[in-house]
Amino acid sequence: xxxxxxxxxxxxxxPASRIVEQQVLDGLRRTFELHGFASLETxxxxxxxxxxxxxxxxxxxxxxxxxxxxxxxxxxxxxxxGLALHFDLTxxxxxxxxxxxxxxxFPFKRYQIQKVWRGERPQEGRYREFCQADIDIxxxxxxxxxxxAEMALVMxxxxxxxxxxxxRMQVNNRKLIEGFYRGLGAADPAAVMRSVDKLDKIGAEAVxxxxxxxxxxxxxxxxxxxxxxxITGTDARVADRVRALGVSDPxxxxxxxxxxxxxxxxxxxxxxxxxxxxxxxIARGLDYYTGTVYETRMVGFESLGSICSGGRYxxxxxxxxxxxxxxxxxxxxxxxxxxxxxxxxxxxSRSTPTCVWVALVDEESRPAARRTAxxxxxxxxxxxxxxxxxxxxxxxxxxxxxxxxxxxxxxxxxxGGDxxxxxxxxxxxxxxxHRWDPPAEDLRPRVVRAAxx
Amino acid sequence: xxxxxxxxxxxxxxPASRIVEQQVLDGLRRTFELHGFASLETxxxxxxxxxxxxxxxxxxxxxxxxxxxxxxxxxxxxxxxGLALHFDLTxxxxxxxxxxxxxxxFPFKRYQIQKVWRGERPQEGRYREFCQADIDIxxxxxxxxxxxAEMALVMxxxxxxxxxxxxRMQVNNRKLIEGFYRGLGAADPAAVMRSVDKLDKIGAEAVxxxxxxxxxxxxxxxxxxxxxxxITGTDARVADRVRALGVSDPxxxxxxxxxxxxxxxxxxxxxxxxxxxxxxxIARGLDYYTGTVYETRMVGFESLGSICSGGRYxxxxxxxxxxxxxxxxxxxxxxxxxxxxxxxxxxxSRSTPTCVWVALVDEESRPAARRTAxxxxxxxxxxxxxxxxxxxxxxxxxxxxxxxxxxxxxxxxxxGGDxxxxxxxxxxxxxxxHRWDPPAEDLRPRVVRAAxx
Numbered sequence: 001x002x003x004x005x006x007x008x009x010x011x012x013x014x015p016a017s018r019i020v021e022q023q024v025l026d027g028l029r030r031t032f033e034l035h036g037f038a039s040l041e042t043x044x045x046x047x048x049x050x051x052x053x054x055x056x057x058x059x060x061x062x063x064x065x066x067x068x069x070x071x072x073x074x075x076x077x078x079x080x081x082g083l084a085l086h087f088d089l090t091x092x093x094x095x096x097x098x099x100x101x102x103x104x105x106f107p108f109k110r111y112q113i114q115k116v117w118r119g120e121r122p123q124e125g126r127y128r129e130f131c132q133a134d135i136d137i138x139x140x141x142x143x144x145x146x147x148x149a150e151m152a153l154v155m156x157x158x159x160x161x162x163x164x165x166x167x168r169m170q171v172n173n174r175k176l177i178e179g180f181y182r183g184l185g186a187a188d189p190a191a192v193m194r195s196v197d198k199l200d201k202i203g204a205e206a207v208x209x210x211x212x213x214x215x216x217x218x219x220x221x222x223x224x225x226x227x228x229x230x231i232t233g234t235d236a237r238v239a240d241r242v243r244a245l246g247v248s249d250p251x252x253x254x255x256x257x258x259x260x261x262x263x264x265x266x267x268x269x270x271x272x273x274x275x276x277x278x279x280x281x282i283a284r285g286l287d288y289y290t291g292t293v294y295e296t297r298m299v300g301f302e303s304l305g306s307i308c309s310g311g312r313y314x315x316x317x318x319x320x321x322x323x324x325x326x327x328x329x330x331x332x333x334x335x336x337x338x339x340x341x342x343x344x345x346x347x348x349s350r351s352t353p354t355c356v357w358v359a360l361v362d363e364e365s366r367p368a369a370r371r372t373a374x375x376x377x378x379x380x381x382x383x384x385x386x387x388x389x390x391x392x393x394x395x396x397x398x399x400x401x402x403x404x405x406x407x408x409x410x411x412x413x414x415x416g417g418d419x420x421x422x423x424x425x426x427x428x429x430x431x432x433x434h435r436w437d438p439p440a441e442d443l444r445p446r447v448v449r450a451a452x453x
Numbered sequence: 454x455x456x457x458x459x460x461x462x463x464x465x466x467x468p469a470s471r472i473v474e475q476q477v478l479d480g481l482r483r484t485f486e487l488h489g490f491a492s493l494e495t496x497x498x499x500x501x502x503x504x505x506x507x508x509x510x511x512x513x514x515x516x517x518x519x520x521x522x523x524x525x526x527x528x529x530x531x532x533x534x535g536l537a538l539h540f541d542l543t544x545x546x547x548x549x550x551x552x553x554x555x556x557x558x559f560p561f562k563r564y565q566i567q568k569v570w571r572g573e574r575p576q577e578g579r580y581r582e583f584c585q586a587d588i589d590i591x592x593x594x595x596x597x598x599x600x601x602a603e604m605a606l607v608m609x610x611x612x613x614x615x616x617x618x619x620x621r622m623q624v625n626n627r628k629l630i631e632g633f634y635r636g637l638g639a640a641d642p643a644a645v646m647r648s649v650d651k652l653d654k655i656g657a658e659a660v661x662x663x664x665x666x667x668x669x670x671x672x673x674x675x676x677x678x679x680x681x682x683x684i685t686g687t688d689a690r691v692a693d694r695v696r697a698l699g700v701s702d703p704x705x706x707x708x709x710x711x712x713x714x715x716x717x718x719x720x721x722x723x724x725x726x727x728x729x730x731x732x733x734x735i736a737r738g739l740d741y742y743t744g745t746v747y748e749t750r751m752v753g754f755e756s757l758g759s760i761c762s763g764g765r766y767x768x769x770x771x772x773x774x775x776x777x778x779x780x781x782x783x784x785x786x787x788x789x790x791x792x793x794x795x796x797x798x799x800x801x802s803r804s805t806p807t808c809v810w811v812a813l814v815d816e817e818s819r820p821a822a823r824r825t826a827x828x829x830x831x832x833x834x835x836x837x838x839x840x841x842x843x844x845x846x847x848x849x850x851x852x853x854x855x856x857x858x859x860x861x862x863x864x865x866x867x868x869g870g871d872x873x874x875x876x877x878x879x880x881x882x883x884x885x886x887h888r889w890d891p892p893a894e895d896l897r898p899r900v901v902r903a904a905x906x
Contacts, residue, residue: 004552007496007498010496011496012549015491015492015493018494035835036806039475041471048520052520061519061520062519066514067501067514085517099458103467129498139840146819146840319456352562353486377488381487382488382489383488384562387597398558
């Protein structure tokens with residue numbers, strides 16, 4: 001074949017970058033499991049009709065059909081309208097919950113790390129195939145509010161375990177803003193929210209005009225909405241600042257308490273790695289959020305937008321009789337990592353898991369080399385044997401090009417024993433494959449962060 | 454939504470079954486990495502034309518296009534013929550190697566664990582979406598034969614680390630059989646191979662007739678081919694048995710030596726878990742194999758066919774100037790696991806990673822419970838807090854339904870300290886969240902094998 005070109009929007013990693021991604025996924029999994037989230041994977045396809053029902057994503061869905069299927073033929077007996085690739089992990093999870101509600105135990109906590117597909121125009125931070133890591137907690141009929149604080153706590157803890165730049169998690173509450181707009185006398189709180197949601201894009205003056213023209217507010221009401229959106233804070237004083245605006249409403253009060261509960265539950269998280277801040281301008285575009293909402297930005301990479309977002313929804317799914325309220329956050333793994341890898345902010349210390357390259361004197365000694373490698377592996381040390389018995393200088397360079405730190409020489413010691421060389425320093429010492437250990441930091445490839453980020 | 458039905462051919466696991474799958478994938482990854490295989494993931498889609506070039510899979514390929522794409526519109530600017538989901542991991546890997554040959558270091562060892570899609574008629578062991586775990590070693594221009602032994606060694610070691618039924622890995626060599634047919638004077642060795650490949654399906658008598666009628670052999674030649682196919686063995690004596698048939702040919706001799714090398718290199722593998730046997734009836738249907746070929750069956754589940762197959766191919770990929778020979782094996786994870794899970798041969802000891810359920814006296818004590826859980830998690834013990842302060846009996850049952858082994862009671866000890874109860878035995882003891890450890894076997898969910906398999 002002629003040399004193939006990459007497909008725009010379908011990023012693929014080098015072996016070294018994949019090591020970075022794997023360690024990020026391992027870190028997420030570890031934290032999620034420590035908090036009792038069970039792993040789940042759903043199939044890649046859903047009935048097209050189900051995906052198209054879910055809002056404004058329809059232009060971006062990829063349909064899937066067998067290549068020899070006749071036009072009009074059902075893609076699958078079980079789905080008359082054909083199948084499409086999922087565009088997120090929330091819709092498939094909602095379907096899975098309803099399908100399996102008879103056997104799941106609620107509240108059900110799950111994490112899900114999978115690829116999703118969207119036919120969007122590719123650009124930095126936007127891909128056609130990308131990996132998401134979601135956590136959700138879903139209840140049957142009810143879901144206590146403390147899970148909204150738990151969600152922020154778990155995801156913030158997971159993110160701080162990763163080699164990412166410092167993060168800023170912004171939290172708000174839909175009850176708070178809706179209650180505030182109601183208490184202010186707004187006839188259409190949803191219209192107010194849609195206006196305020198444009199703050200980032202069009203600025204305060206344009207939003208003020210929009211609030212008056214579109215949402216039907218008076219000048220003073222519009223002013224109060226902008227004052228609310230300007231409030232940020234990291235502790236309970238944020239509630240005082242809201243109350244100082246002089247609006248009162250039971251829903252507002254409920255939202256304030258929930259917001260403060262999130263801040264208090266996450267107060268122990270490493271503040272130099274993630275700042276968790278109430279930001280009352282955050283609304284999240286989607287209609288279905290009903291409580292806490294979350295967005296997260298990487299400091300220095302704000303242009304990527306939020307890399308980790310979610311919220312509380314009172315009806316994740318319903319089968320007619322039963323409703324399943326939930327709260328969830330989704331971390332855009334590919335979205336966050338590709339820019340960091342491309343710019344060299346993150347890198348792997350080597351491009352292979354191998355820690356020790358077992359050199360070969362001649363082809364006849366391969367069985368002995370195999371026993372050496374086996375002794376190392378049995379104690380968890382990744383080892384591979386030279387593919388050929390080239391001269392040692394060439395073998396050392398072969399190891400070097402892969403970033404492998406150690407080369408093993410059978411019978412190189414004065415007493416006929418083995419030696420191992422750290423090829424970075426050139427230091428070579430006597431060693432026994434049944435006892436020798438590499439320094440802990442060399443055992444596996446490490447993720448290295450550039451000093452400049 | 455009405456309760457959705459599962460899609461035939463797209464299996465999804467319960468949380469408990471997913472735990473089994475994860476531990477299988479973890480075990481594979483661990484062995485592959487200890488042997489120096491780097492992880493790789495390729496995108497889910499390839500240009501349709503590339504997939505259709507690769508043999509007889511064309512009816513089974515799933516094409517992918519954006520839902521609002523006009524008929525005839527290119528699915529993607531970079532791929533004029535549209536995109537399709539990959540049906541294996543070998544074709545994408547071959548493309549990846551050619552695309553990235555300038556930066557990869559050869560011989561390049563990679564493992565790849567991903568979903569693949571085929572529009573086949575679903576049945577046990579055959580799915581439309583399923584997970585494969587592949588290892589391949591690919592060289593530039595040349596690839597030493599010892600990697601064919603390495604491949605069997607690594608996969609056999611990986612499979613024996615898993616909670617599978619006993620395995621039988623059957624090995625043969627294309628050079629051996631081709632050389633034998635040539636030495637026998639067969640005019641068309643490939644036709645002989647195609648006949649012998651039908652042994653399983655049509656039996657020896659029909660193959661004998663086919664060899665005479667189709668492959669143009671005499672009765673005696675046909676008899677010799679059947680005698681070769683009947684040979685099996687686990688050590689070098691298998692070569693003696695072949696030589697005793699009285700056929701000699703340089704290619705045959707080369708194949709015999711390669712086959713014995715595989716048996717000798719894998720002689721150390723736990724024989725009660727995997728029997729590695731030369732079976733000279735194994736040919737593998739596909740044309741492109743040129744050396745060692747592998748098939749693997751689970752004892753007691755032979756009707757599933759081979760769950761782990763592969764071989765040596767002299768031209769995995771080529772960019773016109775350079776050819777990349779390789780050797781690889783693919784383990785059908787879904788194919789092996791679904792029957793074992795469905796029949797209860799494998800199960801997880803619980804359906805959640807949680808080891809400790811922290812009981813709650815009242816909602817006010819949630820922050821204290823959070824600190825207890827945090828102390829446990831900091832030492833690697835997965836803990837979750839009761840979602841409500843129901844009476845303890847109810848909380849214990851909630852933990853029980855998830856299979857969680859321990860429940861934590863704050864302030865339950867005589868001295869006001871905490872206690873932890875093993876809810877299987879009912880034993881409750883004083884405990885400190887900063888020091889208490891569960892028995893090692895309870896820390897994480899275990900994979901349990903039914904005694905009957």
